[in-house]
Amino acid sequence: MAEQNMAYTVAVWLIPLVFAIVCHEVAHGWVARALGDQTAANLGRLTLNPIKHVDPIGTVVLPLLLAIAHAPIFGWAKPVPVRAKRLRNPRRDMVLVALAGPGSNLVLALLTTLALGATYAVAGELPETGAAGFLTDNLVNFLLINVFLAIFNLIPLPPFDGGHVVEGALPRALVPGWRKIARFGFPLLVFLLLVLPMIAPKANIVARVIGPIAETVIRAFLALGGIPA
Template identity: 60%
Template sequence: MDPNGIIWSAAVWLIPLVIAIVFHEVAHGLAARALGDPTAARLNRLSFNPLRHVDPIGTIVLPLMLAIAKAPVFGWAKPVPVDARNLPDPRRGMLLVALAGPGMNLTLALVGAVLLGLFAQTVDTAPAGSLGAFVASNLVNFLLINVFLAIFNLIPLPPFDGGHVVAGLLPEPLAQRWDRLARFGFLLLILLLFVIPALVPSANIVQRLVAPPAQALTQVYLSIATAIGG
């Protein structure tokens, strides 16, 4: 397989991305169930089958276009349904449910770092275009994507997980007003990620708010991989 071809580029980004976002969403559902809300389980959304979580735009089309354009790859899945009314303490419960997704991604990044360390010799010696090189690229991208998704989802605005964290920390009257922004979530997403950066490049939220901590955290994980690989 041509390591510079479109198929290679798409595969080594889409495979780890789909795994990362599916586990992210399932983590929300598992946290909700542990706290008393069976909604996701009842709707069979705790499955790790990607087909139950795929959003055609956020999981396939957008990441594929970004991978082909060699731009930072990110995406989203269909949100796992959570009914806060089933939680004993809805505000605290929703905060914990929100944190479960990024927490899962950070855990997966650690798994990726460990695997990179264990297979360091194979990664370093695999010929370009080989199966070994393909696996190595997936592992590296798996680590990068999970770190990026964890930080990305902690942006403190709806519809991101960070927006739910903010709602859980605000006094209840302010939290109720804050939650009203959720109805404009997709519009805010488009404005923040595409429209505003196109109009005002210096206001690129990914470059200014997400990239610095993601890069720093990635270096921590890579140092773990290096220590394991010896």
């Protein structure tokens, strides 16, 4: 029974997580193409086929471990390549490309809220068992994950999307220094998310910053859908 419960938990978290991450990356590529850069399109990355986007660690291993540990679920896919020089207005357009990812997650969260709200309005409750319950759990987690990904990726540091927004807003003279920070993006990510919380629990960005913001946004979506929090 425990193994069945674990398999269910992994399924209802991993399925929506992978789809949310893939949509996030594809949104970057779609906007880049619209603004003049065909790189992602030429490489076949403008597809919802997860195989094209899966990062073994960020999309599979890490989320599975977090699900098993009952920890907050997050992850990443292979970044969609964007060449700023091919964009019509590189500084402005890179900001728009960066915002496309979190923006797509919020749109998906809204659509999911509407679907859940319609179900609740018709049935008077959200199904908890059987195939309908499985679908509901996936939708609820899809809402949570999309909101979390949107807020998480807006952290104003590289390599997050928020870091690209900051770069676009900086005076040109400060951009080279900011890009030097971006070179250490992945180690910085590991430090902020894993190392810092262990050595200084009060500095846990996810628990103390991202979590409360995401919870507020999620409650707003639920209220919009007429769903009890």
